[in-house]
Amino acid sequence: MANRLSEVKKWRILLLEAGPEEPDVSMIPGIVRTLAGSSIDWNYRTQPEPLTCRSIRGKTCAWTSGKTMGGSSSVNYLVYMRGNRRDYDHWAELGNPGWSYKDLLPYFKKSENNREIEGRDPYYHGTGGPITVERFSYLDSSTVMLVRAFNETGLPIIDLNKENNIGTDIALSTSRDGRRVSTNVAYIKPIRKVRPNIDIIVNAFVKQLIINPATKTVRGVIYLKNGITYRVFAKKEVIVSSGALNSPKLLMLSGIGPKKHLESLNIPVISNLSVGHNLQDHVTTHGLSILLNNKTSTMISAKELFQKIRKYYDEDPKKGGPLSATSILNSVAFIKTKYANEDAPDIQFHFDGRNVEEFYSDPQTYMETNILPVSFYNGLTARPLLLIPKSRGIILLNKTNPEYGPPLIYSRFFTVQEDIDVMIEGLRYAISLEKTDAFKENGAHFVRKPVKNCESYLWGSYEYLKCLLIEYTTTIYHPVGTCKMGPPTDKEAVVDSRLRVYGVKRLRVVDASIMPFIVRGNTNIPTVTIAERASDMIKEDYSETVEIL
Numbered sequence: 001m002a003n004r005l006s007e008v009k010k011w012r013i014l015l016l017e018a019g020p021e022e023p024d025v026s027m028i029p030g031i032v033r034t035l036a037g038s039s040i041d042w043n044y045r046t047q048p049e050p051l052t053c054r055s056i057r058g059k060t061c062a063w064t065s066g067k068t069m070g071g072s073s074s075v076n077y078l079v080y081m082r083g084n085r086r087d088y089d090h091w092a093e094l095g096n097p098g099w100s101y102k103d104l105l106p107y108f109k110k111s112e113n114n115r116e117i118e119g120r121d122p123y124y125h126g127t128g129g130p131i132t133v134e135r136f137s138y139l140d141s142s143t144v145m146l147v148r149a150f151n152e153t154g155l156p157i158i159d160l161n162k163e164n165n166i167g168t169d170i171a172l173s174t175s176r177d178g179r180r181v182s183t184n185v186a187y188i189k190p191i192r193k194v195r196p197n198i199d200i201i202v203n204a205f206v207k208q209l210i211i212n213p214a215t216k217t218v219r220g221v222i223y224l225k226n227g228i229t230y231r232v233f234a235k236k237e238v239i240v241s242s243g244a245l246n247s248p249k250l251l252m253l254s255g256i257g258p259k260k261h262l263e264s265l266n267i268p269v270i271s272n273l274s275v276g277h278n279l280q281d282h283v284t285t286h287g288l289s290i291l292l293n294n295k296t297s298t299m300i301s302a303k304e305l306f307q308k309i310r311k312y313y314d315e316d317p318k319k320g321g322p323l324s325a326t327s328i329l330n331s332v333a334f335i336k337t338k339y340a341n342e343d344a345p346d347i348q349f350h351f352d353g354r355n356v357e358e359f360y361s362d363p364q365t366y367m368e369t370n371i372l373p374v375s376f377y378n379g380l381t382a383r384p385l386l387l388i389p390k391s392r393g394i395i396l397l398n399k400t401n402p403e404y405g406p407p408l409i410y411s412r413f414f415t416v417q418e419d420i421d422v423m424i425e426g427l428r429y430a431i432s433l434e435k436t437d438a439f440k441e442n443g444a445h446f447v448r449k450p451v452k453n454c455e456s457y458l459w460g461s462y463e464y465l466k467c468l469l470i471e472y473t474t475t476i477y478h479p480v481g482t483c484k485m486g487p488p489t490d491k492e493a494v495v496d497s498r499l500r501v502y503g504v505k506r507l508r509v510v511d512a513s514i515m516p517f518i519v520r521g522n523t524n525i526p527t528v529t530i531a532e533r534a535s536d537m538i539k540e541d542y543s544e545t546v547e548i549l
């Protein structure tokens, strides 16, 4: 947003970011796990609930979210994915003109600098955009094995970023020469200190919007930096892009949200809207493990690990090797189970590497402490993701400390039975991969030993798989929907199709929170596309022609 809006020479843009500058460490794809729980993570956790995260420490799940320039795109797993045509056509059908797949395809292409264009259809892919997109040069045998295995089950190997994404492939990544390309790297770094009309303040925590209660007009924001409170005023408008967890928090603190909830906290209500409702994410489980054999295990000693790190640092300009990639995380497949009622997938598969013995000996501790680079493992965890959940969560303000305390995240995963049933289909599909030649040749097999707290069920049975979902719940951190876009007739809508907040003037929300329904794929590029689309809408609304500085 800040990049595209500052293309208009006569506009002045102020970008406030609660976190610090993006640290160098986040550039290294292979050590992405170290970023969760670090000082550039908001370190939020879900609230305890009966059907989720029961065997995770404190019966709550971590919900990692980036707190740095680039936001979650600076801590994410770099998978480049757009979702399915139906996702966007559905948004438009709900009464959101301008958001169909046809409307958005030019914006997907606009942000993309695809360095593998020879093998791809230029109708769908762009080469002139700020986000470099390529495959990691490092590939290990398990990554290839998984795509081969899915292919053997009948899934075609396809470009997963066309309109229909039922199939499998090794995913593209938002990286360049073995380094992360976050939105900060792509959009902000190139224009910083180049365009005189953009100011960026980091470590600036926005506490509240300044709203004239009589006219319901947003005038600016109040932010805190180094213990000092500042008030800053906008001539045109304020755009909130704090992500699906923090945008609803900021709106509610400013009096925009569900009346009853705000009144219970003595917050004067400016606009009574369903802010924080409609929370959706791609839920999955840590519970299912695949063991590899000595030949395909990539586990290394501590000494070798240090050598790899040194090698990564020394390589220039193009980084290679295991630290330059997120290896196994890039084997992706999309399937349609018997529950899908559209010609589109309802399960996506991701895999993660793990040390199987350590996981089994103490799953809780392993999950909270595993920060080994992702390319080193002796086993895998198979993660079917629920692409179109029916359950809906909610975000509320923290009663004891609404301003500085974390928001209360009630994921409410699996509160609709069908979500469990679809996921069980996904888990069974994953287990069926064991029969493929690809698995057999790689010596890969499922560990048929029940995990802790699910011992009373027969491994592989419906009840056992359900137990994995409820005890070892996780998401891959794709929260969306909490400031839902919709027409005025939609009682849950928070913003209209031009992303203006209902009942308040001069305020928009532009981030993953506006998605009315979650997309069938990873959410970074869809969010970038929302920002690209919204920037043009804002320029249209002010009838501005762009003159690049």
Ligand SMILES: Cc1cc2nc3c(=O)[nH]c(=O)nc-3n(C[C@H](O)[C@H](O)[C@H](O)COP(=O)(O)OP(=O)(O)OC[C@H]3O[C@@H](n4cnc5c(N)ncnc54)[C@H](O)[C@@H]3O)c2cc1C
Pocket (backbone or CB within 6 Å): 016, 017, 018, 019, 036, 064, 065, 066, 067, 068, 069, 070, 071, 072, 073, 075, 076, 077, 078, 079, 080, 081, 204, 205, 206, 207, 241, 242, 243, 244, 246, 247, 250, 476, 477, 478, 479, 510, 511, 512, 513, 522, 523, 524, 525, 527
């Ligand atoms: C661990 C992880 C792995 C992921 N993996 C992938 C992946 O591989 N592929 C993919 O496509 N997607 C992935 N995602 C999801 C994707 O990164 C997000 O959907 C996307 O970045 C969301 O963008 P956003 O702008 O809505 O929010 P964010 O990126 O979260 O940005 C919000 C920004 O606002 C700032 N902020 C919040 N509150 C305030 C405040 N009060 N004052 C000032 N600033 C504030 C935050 O610090 C942050 O910088 C992953 C996410 C995570 C966390």
